[in-house]
Amino acid sequence: MTESIRAKLSPAFSFETRKQVLESLSNESFELVIVGGGIIGAACARDASLRGIKTLLVEKDDFASGTSSGSSKLIHGGIRYLKNFEFSLVYTAIRERERLESLYAPFVRKMDFVFPTYEKVYPPRWMLNLGLGVYDSFTYFKERHRNLSRNKTMIDFPQLRSENLSGSMVYTDSFAEDYRLVIEVIKSAHKHGAQCINQVAASFFEEHTGGYTVGLHDSWDQKDYKVKTKFVLNCSGPFSDQVRALLQIKPSLHLTQGVHFIVLRDAVPLDKAFVLSDPDHDRILFAIPWNGITYLGTTDTNINDPAKARATKADLDYILTMFKKYFTYQISPDDVLQSWAAVRPLIQPLDSESNSKISREHLIEERPHRFFHVLGGKLTSHREIAEESIDKIARKMGIRKSCQTASLPLQDEPYRGGGDTHLERTFGLYSADVRTYDEERKLERKRITSTHPHLVSEVIYSCHHEMAMSPLDFLRRRSSLYYEKPGKDLVPAIADIMRRELNYSDLELDREINKALKSYEWDMEGFHS
Structure with missing residues (x-):
């Protein structure tokens, strides 16, 4: 191994760190073990470590290997949720988006979105204008959308199909490379005292007086470990029901798959993100420029096993059909470079309803005693979900120290650069x-x-x-x-x-x-x- 140098800001967080944590487990006990190294598990580890809670996070694969690297990569209010009258969800998400734009700079950055409107296609221009007015009001009008006429839209966005075009709206949300957020949050948790390791799965839980013994399996070296903890927090996203099954708890999630396809930027040379309405399936899709590519998505179909998530030919046919309804670009399946698929862990609804209408709200429950589960949630709300989760656990522990993540920059110091390189x-x-x-x-x-x-x-x-x-x-x-x-x-x-x-x-x-x-x-x- 080539000896690494001493970096100025970043603490060591490597395979050697991982080895040291595993070797020390037999002599260690923790106050909190977090199962799952996606964005919510990472945020919980960071919040807990900042409150002085002795924390271990384990991830069965790599950090961000599931849903947290397969989202649409947006930190947004969720304009489509206004249709379901989920005003509280949208308001909270917009306020949180603004906080993350500041605290998580340069990883969360503003992006313009174009939402074209067409005659006899939902939503009509007047309704979208009204909805975005509500959206603007939730920012206290620091941001204001633009309502473009048909002619202005055709001039500014000639790549759009003009037949029945009625105009467009241009508004602002934020973009983030979701996997980078997870890695940076994990690094912050580690820096503040949490022990975080990947390639380690929780294999069993034994309840005892004062907490749990957690079985751990290291898939890299094929070794097994045990560790004692006072509390456990299940942040396994779409795999949460599999963790709950180890406790004989019945499934609580409704899993849906979202797929994105990637084409070269040369084939679809967008300089703004586009929002595309599909009223027949009660959903919206995105076409988003990113580095040298443009990605198109997403879908919302049922899936039983989150480990088997991947794009299908039917998904591709659907996405390309929708894309061609809105754009004049000529693309075919041969233009598609790659895809990604991720699974949404939605809370099982009481009644049968379309996937797009199932709430993206989250639930935190304690079941059994001292064993907490985070179910549902969105990328945008990960910090708030972590704050709520650790608040509940801290109260049980008798810890009064409050959450610090609502004001502490992700890398501890404010980023004042332009994020230009x-x-x-x-x-x-x-x-x-x-x-x-x-x-x-x-x-x-x-x-x-x-x-x-x-x-x-x-x-x-x-x-x-x-x-x-x-x-x-x-x-x-x-x-x-x-x-x-x-x-x-x-x-x-x-x-x-x-x-x-x-x-x-x-x-x-x-x-x-x-x-x-x-x-x-x-x-x-x-x-x-």
Whole structure:
């Protein structure tokens, strides 16, 4: 293993950290064990650690490996929820969005959205204008949407189909690379004392006086551990019912799958995000520019097993059909580079209703004693959900220290840069540490590939400060490269960098390369079959 340098800001958070945590478990007991390393589990670990609660977080795969890296990547109020009269949900989400834009800069950044309207297509222009007026009011009119006429819309957005076009609305929400949020929140939790490890699953729970013994299985080295804790918090997202099954609790979730497809930006050269209405299925879709690609989605179909989420040919046919209803671009299935699919953990409704009408609200319940579950929720509300969850647990513990995450910047200090460079947008204040690795290793800003700005030093930094354990971890959950061309062709080069940093054995190297390649195949095969 190449010895890592001492970075200026980022604490060590690597495979060595993981090894140390696992080796110490037999001598440790915790106040709180969190199961699940998505955005809500990460936020709960951060909140708890800032209150001085001794916390262990375990994730059975990699951090952000589930829903938290497969969303539409939006921090938004949820304009469509106004139709269901969920005003409280929208108001709270907008207020939280504004908070995250400040505290999570530069990872959460504003984005303009264009919502075209057409005659005899829901919603009519007048209704959308009224709804966005409500949206504006929830920002206390710091933001105001623009109501564009048919002619102005045709001038500004000539890529839209003009037949029956009545106009468009342009409004502001926010964008975030969801996986980067998870990684940064996890890093903050670790920095403030939480012990967070990936590739470790909770295998059983034994209740005893004063808490639980939690069984843990390390899938990397195939070893088993036990740890004692006073409280357990289940933040497993769409896998929450599987954790609850270990406690003989019946399922509580209604799972739906959302799919996105990726095309090259050259094929769909958008400079703003577009919102597309599908009244026949009571949903909206997005076309969003991101780096060198544009992604199209999403769907909302039922799924039973969250581990089997992936795009299908039917999904692709549907998305492309909807896209062609609105845009003049000529794209075909051959233009699709890749896809991603994620599962929404919705709370099972009492009555049968369409997926789009099922509330995105969350539920926090204690069942059994000292064992809490977070069910449902959205990316936008993750910090608030964590605050509510840790409030409940802290009261049970007799801890009076209040939540700090509503005012503390994600990287502890305010980000005052412009977020203008790739490194700043990806790492914020810690971009200085990536540059330090580049200088100390004399890499001279060497890129992983000439077609993208990602540096070799980013891989090195992710190994030592973001617990990246494999090429797939870096490609898919530390960077955007998984979704861009040349995609899987980068696997061997990244594996070679990580081999040197992590001291892979030949067996581990082959295993992790094959794992990454199989991930690409899985995501492609579904909609090409």
